[in-house]
Every structure is written in structure tokens, then in C-alpha cells.
Amino acid sequence: MRINTLFYCIWQGFKNIFRNKWFTLASVATISACLFMFGLFYAILANFQYIMKGLEQGVSVTALLEEDITDERTREIGDMIARRSEVQETVYVSADETWEQFAEENFGSTDGFRENPLSDCAHYVIYMNDVSGQQTLVDYLRSIDGVRKVNESALTAQTFVGVNAIIGYVSIGIILILFLVSIFLISNTVTIGIQVRKEEIQIMKYIGATDFFARAPFVIEGMLIGVIGSFIPLIAVYFIYNEAMIYVAGSWEFLSQLLRFLPVDEIFSVLVPVCIGIGVGIGFIGSYTTVRKHLSV
Amino acid sequence: MRNTTTRRRVNPDAPIISLEKVSKAYTAGIPALNDVNLHINRGEFVFVVGDSGSGKSTLIKLLLRELLPTSGKIIVNGTDVVRLRRRQIPKFRRNLGVVFQDFRLLKDRNVYENVAFAQRIIQKSNREIRKNVPSMLSIVGLAGKYKARPKQLSGGEQQRVALARALVNKPQILLADEPTGNLDPKNSWEIMNLLEKINDSGTTVLVVTHNREIVNAMKKRVITMKKGIIISDEEEGGYIDED
Ligand SMILES: Nc1ncnc2c1ncn2[C@@H]1O[C@H](COP(=O)(O)OP(=O)(O)OP(=O)(O)O)[C@@H](O)[C@H]1O
Numbered sequence A: 001m002r003i004n005t006l007f008y009c010i011w012q013g014f015k016n017i018f019r020n021k022w023f024t025l026a027s028v029a030t031i032s033a034c035l036f037m038f039g040l041f042y043a044i045l046a047n048f049q050y051i052m053k054g055l056e057q058g059v060s061v062t063a064l065l066e067e068d069i070t071d072e073r074t075r076e077i078g079d080m081i082a083r084r085s086e087v088q089e090t091v092y093v094s095a096d097e098t099w100e101q102f103a104e105e106n107f108g109s110t111d112g113f114r115e116n117p118l119s120d121c122a123h124y125v126i127y128m129n130d131v132s133g134q135q136t137l138v139d140y141l142r143s144i145d146g147v148r149k150v151n152e153s154a155l156t157a158q159t160f161v162g163v164n165a166i167i168g169y170v171s172i173g174i175i176l177i178l179f180l181v182s183i184f185l186i187s188n189t190v191t192i193g194i195q196v197r198k199e200e201i202q203i204m205k206y207i208g209a210t211d212f213f214a215r216a217p218f219v220i221e222g223m224l225i226g227v228i229g230s231f232i233p234l235i236a237v238y239f240i241y242n243e244a245m246i247y248v249a250g251s252w253e254f255l256s257q258l259l260r261f262l263p264v265d266e267i268f269s270v271l272v273p274v275c276i277g278i279g280v281g282i283g284f285i286g287s288y289t290t291v292r293k294h295l296s297v
Numbered sequence B: 001m002r003n004t005t006t007r008r009r010v011n012p013d014a015p016i017i018s019l020e021k022v023s024k025a026y027t028a029g030i031p032a033l034n035d036v037n038l039h040i041n042r043g044e045f046v047f048v049v050g051d052s053g054s055g056k057s058t059l060i061k062l063l064l065r066e067l068l069p070t071s072g073k074i075i076v077n078g079t080d081v082v083r084l085r086r087r088q089i090p091k092f093r094r095n096l097g098v099v100f101q102d103f104r105l106l107k108d109r110n111v112y113e114n115v116a117f118a119q120r121i122i123q124k125s126n127r128e129i130r131k132n133v134p135s136m137l138s139i140v141g142l143a144g145k146y147k148a149r150p151k152q153l154s155g156g157e158q159q160r161v162a163l164a165r166a167l168v169n170k171p172q173i174l175l176a177d178e179p180t181g182n183l184d185p186k187n188s189w190e191i192m193n194l195l196e197k198i199n200d201s202g203t204t205v206l207v208v209t210h211n212r213e214i215v216n217a218m219k220k221r222v223i224t225m226k227k228g229i230i231i232s233d234e235e236e237g238g239y240i241d242e243d
């Protein structure tokens, strides 16, 4: 095929967008609406997971060490814990530090105490990368020689596992519904454009156009509509997201500790390629299947 | 010697169109074409006439390989149409110019682009297109209207655009299915004169028509069909009245 022909097909694809303005408008609106819902849903879901993750990371297990333990054994235990796969981070807090923290929080200072009343409270604070592994970790810690006591977090692993499962089911459900709605809307929109295309393609085929030559401009048109249809909701979601962050921060200050928003960049580094991919994919499949039906002249 | 094409695989003396025992039945009922034998030589001008429903358009569709016959053999320009593979059809059609009663122009493109389209299909370079399209348009008398959209043209003008598009690739055969069916007598005559001019330059022309006056005046070969059968085939024939 000549490069000339390829350019012609692409150029015609561009022109088709303006030739069939109503079809373009309807298709762009349909794809935009679907991707807008998807974008919002994704942003909410991603933040929810982010918040959950934050809470999870706050979950820690405390391993209190024997009072007369040697420094070397302390380090050894630290290494043993750090090697565990479910452990993300371990922080060693010496008995003195524990006491200073406690005193600071409760009396303002350690003044007036000569001895450390919490001398048996040197401990490791252990943060996990997956709370579902908490029970295993606790059992392991209890088996270590030199660990006096293990305190589990108040928020139990079971809660998180349950909530995460619910989120998973709900997201699958919503994505499925969105998907079905998109297919329905798009197949409806595509039928609007069929008549024009049918005539044109038949004429082209009468004159001896190959399937490719007759088909390519319409398929390119479909993909371009997909691109346009994905940019609009991306921009909309971007603004809504920013506004929502400002609004929540301003209105519910007491929640700002809990409602930490994911930065816009992080949401959009996923959303942009995924939306454009879905948009172009829908445009391609929609136009290709429509046009294919009308090649039988 | 005329139409010196480079890839002539055909005996130049063999008929350019030949149908042998061709039948076409759309449904199980009466066939639209019934055991038709027909031979047209290179450079001929042929009218096909007959009542509505006698099978004229069916004949054209078979020649274009839009339809396959139920039985029989069809050779067009050296190609066995029945045995043509699907993906060979576009190339086969490029040797046939075709014109319809309803013009069938691409509505959203101007006159120039409609004619250029046929050239783009055969991958002509832009340079050649810029040369060939205007010269074809001036042959059909539309050089001044190359920017117009089909909507802005009269029926006669639209048909001339369609004719320019059919001819710009210099096909061996021109098939026309009621090309003057939507035109007034003056425009009908203009189109017919153009068809005759094209025929003079060597193209084989087959015209389906209901235009009695023109058929009788032009003194060409006339094939008359009735209920899927050729009932008469005369050199310098006339329009046969049924009733
Ligand atoms: N697609 C089709 N399906 C079923 N029957 C058809 C089809 N096309 C044509 N026919 C039938 O075949 C017969 C011949 O039709 P055809 O269109 O060839 O007639 P025609 O001579 O071109 O008529 P007209 O002068 O009205 O254009 C008619 O009886 C018609 O009803």
C-alpha cells in the first residue's frame, strides 16, 4: 500500500468527524458519560483503598522484651523480625524512650523521677504490609526467646479482611454495571450512524474499493471519537477531584486526619492511560463491527 | 487497435461479456433470469430494455459480481465471474465503470473529490489525480463546478459527475442501469450523447433504459427482456411495444 493511501485514510477519518456532526456528538457524549462514571468511581475507590491502607499501616504489633536482655540479643531479635515477609517496618523503642514518651504525654516531663518505672518496657513496634498476616506474626513473636509479651493492635486483622472483601465485591459489581450500560448505550449510538455509512461503503465497493480502503476511515473516525470521548471526562474528573479535596479539607477539618486524599497526580497516572485505552478500544470495536456488517456488496 | 491496456490476458476477438445458460433465482419461485445466453463484443453499444421486473437490473448485478448466478457461466473482460474469489472482487470491478439511476455520489464530498475517489482507490498519485480529474470533468462539461456538493447540482449534473467517476479510470466496460431514469428529456439526451462519445473512444457500453424515444433514435443494438428471458436481440433495433 502506498503511503499516500494511508494518509488519505487517516485524513478522511478526521474529516468524517466533522461530516457527521450529530453522530460524532452522540458518540462522544456516550463514551464520555461512561468514562466519566468510571473515572469518578475509580477516584473514589482509589481513595478508599488509600485510606484503608493508611489505617492498616497504623496497625502495629508490639513485642515487649525481657528486662534483662542483652543488647546483642535485642539486635538479633530485631533482625529476625525484620526478615519476616509480612513485616514492613520495625522500630525499636528502648525502655528510656518509652518512659520519656509516656511521661511527656501524661505529666509533661520526666522531672521528679530518678528511676525509670517502665524499665521492663523496651519493645519493638512492628508494622505490617498485610494485616491478614497478623496472627501468624503474633504466634511467631511469642515463640521467640527474649520476648516477654506481645500486644496486638486494637483494630483486628479480621475487620480489615472483611472490609476489603466487601470493597472488592462492590467494585466488581459497579464496574460490571458500568460496562453493561456502556455497551448498551454505544450499540444504540452506533446504529444511528449506520445508514450513512452503509450507503457510502456500498458506493465505494461498487467502484472497486478494497475492504480496507472502505473501512479504514470509519475505523479511524471511531478511534478518534474514542480519544475525544476520553479527554472530556478526564478533564471533568480532574476539576471535580480538586474541588472535592478543597471542599472536604475546608468543611470537615475534624475528618482531615482520616480522609487523606490521594494526590491528583497519582490518580491520574492510572486514570489517563486507562481511560484513553478504554475510549479508543470502544471506538475501535464499535466502528469496526458496524462497518464490517456492510461490506457484503 | 483501441484501448491499449498492458495486461490484456484475453483474446481481443472474444466477446468482452458473455453469458451462457445463466439463471438467477432470488427465492424458490420464478427465476429473475432464466437460461440467458448473451454475447457482447468489444466496443459495442448495447441497450437492454424490457418491462419492470424483467431482470435487467439483475443482469447488471451479475456482471458486477454483486450477485452470483444460480447456474450458468459468466465471463466479463476475460474473468470468470462465478469463480472469482471475494478478495479479487475490488480489482475486478476497477475495469468496470458503473452508473445508476440514483447517481450514488458520496454526498458529503464535492464534485472533485467524488471523481478523485475512483482514482484514489487505484492508488494514483496526487499529481496524476490533479491532472486526470479536471480533464475528465471538462469532458462531461462540469469543469466549472468542481467545488460543488452533489446537493447543489441538478440531476443531470449529478449524473455527469457519476459518469466522470465511472470513466476516470478508463474502464473497458461501462454499465449503466437506467442512467436517465430521473432526468428530463434534455438532460437524458446529454447523458446519452456522452455515452456514445465514450463508446466512440473504444469503451464497451451497456445501457439499461426505459427511454423509448432515445432507443428508437440511436439505432444501436437492442436486447429486449421479458420475465427473465431475452425475447429479442436486434442490431439497429427499436423499442418493442408489448401491448
Ligand atoms: N433482492 C431481491 N430479492 C428477491 N427478488 C428480487 C430481488 N431483486 C429483484 N427481485 C425480483 O427479480 C425480478 C427481476 O428484478 P429486476 O430488478 O432485475 O428487474 P428490472 O428489469 O430491473 O426492473 P425495473 O425496470 O423495474 O428496474 C423481479 O421479479 C424482482 O421482484
Ligand SMILES: [Mg+2]
Binding pocket: B056, B057, B058, B177
Ligand atoms: Mg431495474
